[in-house]
Every structure is written in structure tokens, then in C-alpha cells.
Amino acid sequence: MQELHDAPLAPLTTFRLGGPATRLVTATTDAEVIAAVRAADDSGTPLLVVGGGSNLVIGDKGFDGTALRIATTGFELRGTTLELAAGEVWTDAVARTVEAGLAGVECLAGIPGSAGATPIQNVGAYGQEVSSTITEVVAYDRRAGAAVTLTNEECAFSYRHSRFKDDPSRYVVLRVRFALEDAGGLSAPLRYAETARALGVEPGDRVPLADARETVLKLRAGKGMVLDPEDHDTWSAGSFFTNPILTDAQFADFHARVRERLGDGAEPPAYPAGEGHTKTSAAWLIDKAGFGKGYGDGAARISTKHTLALTNRGGATTEDLLELAREIVAGVREAFGVTLVNEPVTVGVSLQGSPVQ
Structure with a gap:
């Protein structure tokens, strides 16, 4: 694990705002994540978990405690089953599922942040939500002091919400598992009128996966919703x-x-x-x-x-x-x-x- 003191947090967020953390730990394995969380809990130190930083507004005074940056990697595809480490870059993972010819998250292309953040707020856009494909979430339960596996139902997903938001200090997501669809290179049925219109089809139609992803990326870019350091x-x-x-x-x-x-x-x-x-x-x-x-x-x-x-x-x-x-x-x-x-x-x-x- 890498450890820094009085470390700037603004560069770790897409807003580029916020003061420093007393201590910043970067973990690259699940074991390191768990060790850092346990160390903070055992010492009574406040803990801030940082993934891609795309959903954080940090105060100008910063964070008086340990900021844990989750930088774990892992993209494992077995048939139509996908497992992502929490630190995987979400939009890159979506691109790889499209390349593999699997449908289910192609309309979630271009969303900044890490895979571990997606179940927390049930990330959704352009007619898709991760809750429709997530089967399990592996997380460290700080109350139990152990890693647990939560089913889709146990995650209690709703619009931009989940069990993880109800009790934000309890769980630290380690891995997310998805069930995708092999539709012969076609997307899931399009559920968002704007996407269908841009593709010249009707809602409910399927289109080539790459076309769906590229169209969503263009729509998002037109709204300033695809990260660009110069914009x-x-x-x-x-x-x-x-x-x-x-x-x-x-x-x-x-x-x-x-x-x-x-x-x-x-x-x-x-x-x-x-x-x-x-x-x-x-x-x-x-x-x-x-x-x-x-x-x-x-x-x-x-x-x-x-x-x-x-x-x-x-x-x-x-x-x-x-x-x-x-x-x-x-x-x-x-x-x-x-x-x-x-x-x-x-x-x-x-x-x-x-x-x-």
C-alpha cells in the first residue's frame, strides 16, 4: 500500500475541488483494502473511500482522517458472467463487454468513475441501470468484520439508490458480478427514446452493440458528460x-x-x-x-x-x-x-x- 500524509484530494475528483486528507492510502488488492479499513476502524479514525471520484463533493477544509483510494484491478469474463474489481474504470469495462459481444451495460458507456461505485447509487443512463444486470456484490462488512456477498435482492436497488446508501459507513465494495446477454452482437432492447431516435430505430429495437455504445458516447459528449481535461x-x-x-x-x-x-x-x-x-x-x-x-x-x-x-x-x-x-x-x-x-x-x-x- 502507498501512504501519503496531508495529501491533496481535489486531483482525485472530477470536480477538482476539496482540501487535503490527513492520510491517503492507495490499495491495489482486496486484502489491502480490507487491511486499511480494519486499521482505521481499530484506531477509531474516520474513513473516506475514494474510487473514481466522480460522485464526490469534498469540503474546502478537506478530510480529517484516512482517505482510502481503491485502485484494485480485475476483469474476469466467464461466458456471459462478468466480475469486476471495485477499482476497475467503469467506462473501460463497458467497452470490453461490447468488444466481447455481450449486452446489458452498453448504454452506460462514458459514465466516469469506478466499477465499485456503480451498485451504490444504482448507476443508470439512457434506459439502463446496473441493477438489471448485477447478480452479486462482494463487500467488506465493517460491522461484521468480514467480507460478505450480497445478492441483487439484498442490495435493495431503487432509482439512484441501494442498501449501500442507506448505511453508507457499513460496506466497502470489493467486487461486482454481472449477468450479461449474448444477443448475437446486438444490444439490449433500447428503452430510451433519445437513443432510439439518434439511431433511427424505435424504442424496443435492438441495434449492433458498437453502434449503441458510440451513439451514447456522442450524446453524452454533447452534454459535457464525458470527461475531457480541456473542457x-x-x-x-x-x-x-x-x-x-x-x-x-x-x-x-x-x-x-x-x-x-x-x-x-x-x-x-x-x-x-x-x-x-x-x-x-x-x-x-x-x-x-x-x-x-x-x-x-x-x-x-x-x-x-x-x-x-x-x-x-x-x-x-x-x-x-x-x-x-x-x-x-x-x-x-x-x-x-x-x-x-x-x-x-x-x-x-x-x-x-x-x-x-
């Missing part, structure tokens, strides 16, 4: 807010406020989200509340390509970013009565404005 629109955590899921009563109130603000014929985006619930679009809410692409006059602004991404234009601080996020949350709540929830994990800070002790 500040990608100095972000991707979608900063989750799409709100509203009860029927909440949606009725929201719908009334939309028409009051935008006119009687205005119709907000609405997607079924289980019995008695409807999902709407956070990006639509942000835009219609008056926060368009490029909004902001400081070092932290909304992306010029997508209203759902908050970005560091260079030289921003974490507090700059949070001030912008709070302004957007307040504006959307005032306009539509809907409270947006941040998707990235905050460390040492809170979107509500109170520092985390």
Missing part, C-alpha cells in the same frame, strides 16, 4: 440533482404550479415511477425556474451544455459550488414547490449549509 463543462459530477419522484398528490400540486407559472397549456415531463408515483425532470425544473445553460457569474456555473451539471470553470472552491447549488434548489422550490436532492456524496459539507462534523 470545463466536464469538470463536474455529471448530473448534480436526481430526478424528483412525486406522489400523485405532490404531482397534482406541482402540475398546478407549472400551469400558473407557464400557462394553462404547459405540461411538465412525467414518467411512471411505480404505483402512485410520477418522476419528473430535474433539468426541466432548473431551466424553467430561470437557471439556463451557463448560468452563474463566478468560478462555479451551470454547464454550457446541460442544465443538470454544475461545473468548476477553474479556480472554484467547494463553497462556490454549494452556493450555486443552494441558489438553484431555492429557486426551483419557490417556482414549483419541488425540492431537488443532490446526487453526489458530500464530505465535510452539506447542501443545507451546515458543516458536517
